[in-house]
Amino acid sequence: MLLHLVRICWRDLWRNRRRTLLTGVVIAFSVAVMIFSIALGDGAHLQQIRSATDSLLGHIQVQRQDYLEEPDLEKTISAREIEQLGEVLGGSGQAVGWAPRLLTGGLLSRKVPEPKDEDDTAAWASMTSEGVVVVGIDPEAEAKVSTLARSLVPDDPEARCMRGCGNSLAMLYVDSASCGSFCNKAMEAGAMVPGDGNHEGGFEACEEAAKELCRNRCPEDDPLCDELECEEKFTDYCAPARFLQGQRPYPDNLYLGEMVLGSGLAALLDAGVGDRVALTTGTNDGRTFASLYMVVGIIKTGSLDINRSFALTQREKLADGLGMGGAATTLVVAIDNPERSSEAAEALAPKVEELAPHLRVLPWQELAPELEAFIKLDQASLLVMLVLFVMIVGVIVANIITMAVMERTREYGVRLAMGEPPWRISASLMLETFFMTFFFSVVGGAAGLGATWHFQTEGIDFGMGEMEAVGVVINTVYNTQLTLYGVLFSVGTVLFFGLLGAIYPAVRIGRISVIDAIKFV
């Protein structure tokens, strides 16, 4: 009998196709829009978290116990501990990548030819120095935990060469014409390649071009001018950044390295790729460490702070200069899902603390509580919007179902007059509503899934590029994030309100006057 009822209900649905389809379109559209909205909201939050954690913060950090409250070069993770922690993290099943970082502050200025008149303090005053945060990184490991490498402004080898050559004009009796000739020869020979190109083939060509440039350049009466030094300097300009290739730059010279500057910092110092900068900083035993760096790259992120204050260099070399032998101040860890950072940190903490009790594991929520508060506030406001949206959708669906049912009052009157029991009519009404709502929810769900999936891969660009909020960079290209709960919630909500809309007429059927129902138009 039930099966019979089901068949009749399904048939009755399609007796008036127009009514069923019109009602169904509203249901399907509501489901699709809800699935997409929830996915967009989830994607936006994930994007905010990823933007913040991926640029610099990281999902989790391992640090000394009170390093976060009072950063100090004395509070380090030793090279041996880094190695041991790597094994722990590798075997934990939580971490997908980890990278040590060494942070210190210092004073940076561009190395330029000195004023001819050493007493011209106005000329000296024009050479700015800036306080910086120097971050020693291992580029290969860093690529697994942050997007810093992606923020590198593309290298322009020719500009790099000309700039570097130009800096030597005063020092090595080189003129701009010969700079141009040298750089052209080097470029033609393929000696100068951007970033990670294969340098090997063109190196000899670069050496030849440098030899030619420097030959007979030094006047006899200048004992400080050295042709060999000139050749070495210009051969250097051909080299891509060893630091960014994961190599140790200038391995034989502790006081010479390579550095990547934030774009704002570079602008303040009027420094570009190919220039040299001098860094003065304090070591962890109170000494002063001064070193020169070749600028090998410029990074531009959406954070004014990072661009204005940060300089990256090779970690191990920096640690050696500071007398810290391969140490780091933090170990940044990346996991699969940054939303689960707290749980992952809790799981990692016992293993880390067993290895080194003076270390602690901090999720990004503890590293940047203001960011967490910002995201929670945003989530709360979106939740309010979602509730309102659900209510609107619910009212619309319930209303349309009610109207669709009420339209059939005459039909119900006839059926009652023919002796059909009211309960059976009510049951068939509810069943029909269930079938219709469910069927079109599935249709709407498929449409919603399709649209969501498309934007999960392509993303929606809100056209604001990267913006800074609570000190972190938020990328405003949002990818929707499909979740099972989002789909089930959307279908369930529409199903619920659809049935709700049918309850009133279903209950009322038992009380209507057959005559009035038959007369209903």
Add this chain to the structure above:
Amino acid sequence: MLGLFAERNKTLRWFRAVILAVVMLHGLPAVAQEAAPPGTAGAVIDYMENLMRGQASEGELEMYIKRWDRTIRMRFWELYPDKSLVRLVAPAEDAGVGSLKLGKDLWSYNPKVDQVQKIPPSLMLDSWMGSDFTNDDISRSSSIKLDYDVGEAISGKVGDVKTWRVALKPKPSSPVVWEKIVVEVAQEDKRPLRQEYYDEKGKIARVMIFSDYKKLSDGRNYPYLWKMENHQEPGRYTEVRVKKMEFLESLPEKTFSIRNLKRGR
């Protein structure tokens, strides 16, 4: 009615007691701390500036930094009010490092990279060479009176020695970092004993203690030992021992030049 009167009487008694307490408390400092004769504060500051800085001076200092258990030696030259040059002579790895103050600008030189760098104002509070002195201290800023308003001198005591304590508050337009400095000198001969530095929260951040006084050739009773105690990091201090000190009428201007700063290599 009687009850009401009694209640009023009790309130009046309480009120009188409060007034009396306030008057007594207010009066107490006047009893415990003796006010100095007018002009004492100004005289104290003038004397101290003249004693510690003079018109010009040069000498050698040895600085011991407790935190790192490190000793550095330096030579210095100073021309009142705002020129000074400090050059490290030991240990060997730091020899040649120098700091030059010209007016409001502070320059540093490091021979390892042969680079002269101007210290931006944002880093003036940074530690100088890892010590408890800041870049601002080493630059030996301009006359105290230019940057600070001098308060009244009140009496105090350091051990058995009666002292005058003079509070200095920064002038509104002065680019100084301390909320207050209190200078404490001996009443008998105005020799400086202590200098207290207060942060923006009014808490004492550092205390400079002067001791080991010696008579210089020009008759000054000069402290040869300065100990800067770091009250924000208990246990830390930096001691400066004067090895050589000579006060002069003047020094050549070319002493305070970037050329001379770089000569240290």
